[in-house]
Amino acid sequence: MIFKCPRCRATVATPSSFDHTLTEIPCGNCGEMLPSPQHGGIVTPERKPSIWSRFQQWLNVLAALIAIFVMIPSQVSAGPKLSDKPQVIKLQRFRKALWKVHVTVKGKPGDFLLDTGGGITLLSREFSKGIECKFWGRNTGYNMFGKRGDEPHCDNVEIKAGDVALTPVSIGTIDFGEQFPGDKSPDGLLSLDAFDGKAITLDQVAGTLTIETPGSLAKRRKGMKELPFRMVRDCSARCLNGFIGVPTPAGMTWLILDSGAGGVSLISRDHAEIFGLDPKLKEQRLKYEAAPGVPIDSPVVLADMIMDGNLGQPFISQYVMTFDLANGRLWVAKAK
Numbered sequence: 040m041i042f043k044c045p046r047c048r049a050t051v052a053t054p055s056s057f058d059h060t061l062t063e064i065p066c067g068n069c070g071e072m073l074p075s076p077q078h079g080g081i082v083t084p085e086r087k088p089s090i091w092s093r094f095q096q097w098l099n100v101l102a103a104l105i106a107i108f109v110m111i112p113s114q115v116s117a118g119p120k121l122s123d124k125p126q127v128i129k130l131q132r133f134r135k136a137l138w139k140v141h142v143t144v145k146g147k148p149g150d151f152l153l154d155t156g157g158g159i160t161l162l163s164r165e166f167s168k169g170i171e172c173k174f175w176g177r178n179t180g181y182n183m184f185g186k187r188g189d190e191p192h193c194d195n196v197e198i199k200a201g202d203v204a205l206t207p208v209s210i211g212t213i214d215f216g217e218q219f220p221g222d223k224s225p226d227g228l229l230s231l232d233a234f235d236g237k238a239i240t241l242d243q244v245a246g247t248l249t250i251e252t253p254g255s256l257a258k259r260r261k262g263m264k265e266l267p268f269r270m271v272r273d274c275s276a277r278c279l280n281g282f283i284g285v286p287t288p289a290g291m292t293w294l295i296l297d298s299g300a301g302g303v304s305l306i307s308r309d310h311a312e313i314f315g316l317d318p319k320l321k322e323q324r325l326k327y328e329a330a331p332g333v334p335i336d337s338p339v340v341l342a343d344m345i346m347d348g349n350l351g352q353p354f355i356s357q358y359v360m361t362f363d364l365a366n367g368r369l370w371v372a373k374a375k
Contacts, residue, residue: 126250128200130243134222136301136352140229140248143199144210145170149226153248155241156183156297156349157230158278160198161213166226172196178211180274183295183305185345192277198233203250205233209277228299231364232279240361241298244374251361259361260370266330268362268369269293281362283350283369285329287313292347296360300351304337307344316341333358333371 130138130153138153149166158180162170172193179189190211198205209232215224238251240259251259267284282293292310304325311318314327318341325339337353358371 123252125252125255126203128203128248128250130246130248132246133225134219134301136356138243138246138298139225140200142205142227142229144227145172145197151227151229152225152299154228154230154297154299155355156280156295156299157228158232158280159211159228159274160196160208160230160233161211161228163224163226164212164214167212172210174212178209178274178277180278181345183344183346183349184342198229200229200248206235206237208232208235230279231281231362232277234362234364235279236365238361238363238365240359241355242359242374243356244359256361256363263359263361263370263372264330264333265368265370266333267291268367270364270367279364281364281369283329285327285335289313294348294350295346296355297349297351298355300349302338302351302353304335304339304349304351304354305342305344306339306348307346308341310347311341 128140130140131150133139133150133152139150140153142149142151144162144166147166147170149162151160159178174191174193176191177189178192179187181187192209192211194209195207196210197207213228218224234250238256240247240249240251242249249255269282269284271280271282272278273280280295282295285292285294287310292313294304303322306314306316306325308318314325316323316325316339321341323339323341325335325337327335329335335350335354336357337351357374359374361370363369
């Protein structure tokens with residue numbers, strides 16, 4: 040019989056002439072005296088696996104590996120699908136200076152006004168009819184003139200622009216009233232919150248809004264100029280707006296970028312003089328450098344505001360703007 044020495048793991052074989060009356064047998068490798076199996080020994084016979092048992096073990100390992108590789112793709116596909124290419128959203132001209140985006144909200148199509156200064160994505164009350172959404176609580180916000188608005192909100196609403204899935208948002212409702220005389224009012228307001236966590240490029244000459252990849256963002260910002268930028272979250276952190284820092288002799292001012300302001304920019308009356316404006320005149324022209332090589336040249340209205348100012352389409356449309364809404368950065372280049 041063949042045994043294993045428990046001390047040195049050497050093979051111990053009993054000769055054919057083995058004396059079965061012996062109570063111990065020596066290990067030929069280390070000399071350890073081992074109890075004889077016939078007398079309660081603890082050593083166990085060494086059994087060499089057969090070719091068939093080895094083949095079965097190999098089949099079991101192969102089956103386990105196949106199961107792992109079959110499960111991996113399904114686990115990956117269960118998560119959100121990330122595009123490896125920039126996703127381009129085509130803009131539609133609305134009125135003279137504004138843009139609309141064709142979207143679907145929970146499968147319902149509509150045309151939303153692109154408003155980078157809107158703070159929160161809103162559905163017109165007419166468009167919201169028939170959309171299953173649980174509105175609850177209260178969102179409280181203020182427009183640039185300090186007017187308060189209170190609306191319940193519906194959370195985690197999925198919106199698509201064409202085939203492009205946007206960031207799920209908490210939506211409210213809006214009544215445009217007679218804001219757009221002579222034109223059909225938009226079905227809603229598409230604001231920066233729908234792009235939260237993404238890097239986007241607004242190119243109004245091309246009429247596109249592009250969701251960048253890390254690679255395309257790195258390539259895009261080459262040759263662009265970075266400006267001071269702050270992301271502001273109000274409405275209990277449900278809203279998202281972007282402000283650029285414009286230095287003045289008195290200090291840094293922060294002006295909201297507002298693609299929903301079509302014809303003019305606005306400056307707070309309290310900041311008129313530092314921008315070279317006459318606080319007694321309502322309508323003037325703002326000519327000022329936001330940064331070296333980034334001039335502001337826009338019709339401007341002075342108003343009593345709760346912010347420093349608002350740079351509307353007369354300024355924004357002159358530049359290609361890339362917003363990194365994941366890291367709070369902004370780059371601009373002159374539109375071509």
